[in-house]
Amino acid sequence: MAVSEFDIIERYFRQHVTQRNDVVLGIGDDAALLQVPADRQLAVAMDTLVGGRHFPLQTAAFDVGWKALAVNLSDLAAMGARPVWATLSLTTPAVDEDWLTGFCNGFFQVAERYRVELVGGDTTRGPLSITVQVHGLLESGKALRRAAARAGQQLFVTGTLGDAACALQAFEAGDTVPAEVLQRLNRPDPRVDFGQALAGTGAAAIDISDGLLADLGHILEASQCGATLWIDRLPHAPALESVPGERMLACQLYGGDDYELCFSVDAEQVEALTRYARQQQLPMTGIGIIESQAGIRCMHDDGSFYTPQGGGFDHFRDTEDG
Ligand code: ADP
Numbered sequence: 001m002a003v004s005e006f007d008i009i010e011r012y013f014r015q016h017v018t019q020r021n022d023v024v025l026g027i028g029d030d031a032a033l034l035q036v037p038a039d040r041q042l043a044v045a046m047d048t049l050v051g052g053r054h055f056p057l058q059t060a061a062f063d064v065g066w067k068a069l070a071v072n073l074s075d076l077a078a079m080g081a082r083p084v085w086a087t088l089s090l091t092t093p094a095v096d097e098d099w100l101t102g103f104c105n106g107f108f109q110v111a112e113r114y115r116v117e118l119v120g121g122d123t124t125r126g127p128l129s130i131t132v133q134v135h136g137l138l139e140s141g142k143a144l145r146r147a148a149a150r151a152g153q154q155l156f157v158t159g160t161l162g163d164a165a166c167a168l169q170a171f172e173a174g175d176t177v178p179a180e181v182l183q184r185l186n187r188p189d190p191r192v193d194f195g196q197a198l199a200g201t202g203a204a205a206i207d208i209s210d211g212l213l214a215d216l217g218h219i220l221e222a223s224q225c226g227a228t229l230w231i232d233r234l235p236h237a238p239a240l241e242s243v244p245g246e247r248m249l250a251c252q253l254y255g256g257d258d259y260e261l262c263f264s265v266d267a268e269q270v271e272a273l274t275r276y277a278r279q280q281q282l283p284m285t286g287i288g289i290i291e292s293q294a295g296i297r298c299m300h301d302d303g304s305f306y307t308p309q310g311g312g313f314d315h316f317r318d319t320e321d322g
């Protein structure tokens with residue numbers, strides 16, 4: 001029996017709704033109507049996941065749904081915005097009801113956790129691809145901009161680095177991956193609450209989707225400054241203790257998909273943020289210092305320098321191995 005686009009929307013997307021009273025009109029009309037508070041700015045971000053490129057095609061549908069929303073919320077976190085609404089454009093080769101059910105379960109689990117309401121979207125046939133747009137609210141002047149880094153600020157990351165890249169490498173090599181590490185690849189936790197705690201502190205922030213060096217590079221470029229990075233202090237998951245040091249470092253510096261926040265703040269902010277992180281049971285690790293001299297200097301604890309071998313992941317530069 002043929003299932004129409006209308007049926008899919010009704011059955012899968014219109015069912016689970018996080019009812020928000022700022023949604024005047026949600027799914028079902030030609031456009032959604034959303035009430036933005038007069039004293040807030042609207043932060044808007046969009047990310048696409050292409051099957052076989054951003055995730056292996058055999059990835060569980062639940063994880064694809066989870067990740068599609070989570071990576072978008074990570075962008076709002078990196079701006080310090082509070083997520084409120086999302087739209088979803090889903091392109092799938094066929095109507096596979098089991099897949100759709102799994103996808104929606106993952107997507108709406110994240111949506112409910114952050115009180116995000118799906119307010120519209122589009123559904124089409126074609127190679128598997130998921131585009132999500134998220135909307136967040138911010139007080140004017142409090143956004144965490146990439147251009148806000150200043151020499152003398154301390155540099156931090158939340159959580160641990162390189163877990164997702166280690167998981168992907170092991171997965172591709174057919175090795176077993178500890179469940180909590182695989183989880184880091186397939187079900188990233190966007191640092192939404194921490195981003196909001198950072199908002200208004202004057203921090204520069206970015207979420208690490210393409211690897212620490214690449215993403216820190218974006219902050220430094222936008223802020224026209226440089227940094228010394230203490231590479232022996234980069235945090236990694238306890239479950240990855242046995243990964244050889246070289247390989248771990250490569251995953252931490254170049255690996256993507258961690259969705260942790262990298263941020264720089266003035267010294268006065270550090271104590272309160274550290275306290276907040278501890279309360280949230282989220283590691284927050286000092287990994288370096290912002291300097292006026294351009295470039296990233298990767299320094300060992302003994303004072304010697306390490307020369308980075310490559311860049312972060314760039315979809316257009318590195319077209320062979322997406
Ligand atoms: P139109 O032809 O006017 O663009 P559609 O038939 O594409 O309308 O969509 C009908 C309604 O369903 C709209 O409100 C749209 O936002 C919503 N919608 C379509 N696809 C999705 C989806 N994948 N997720 C959420 N809402 C969707």
Ligand code: MG
Pocket residue numbers: 121122123
């Ligand atoms: Mg449409």
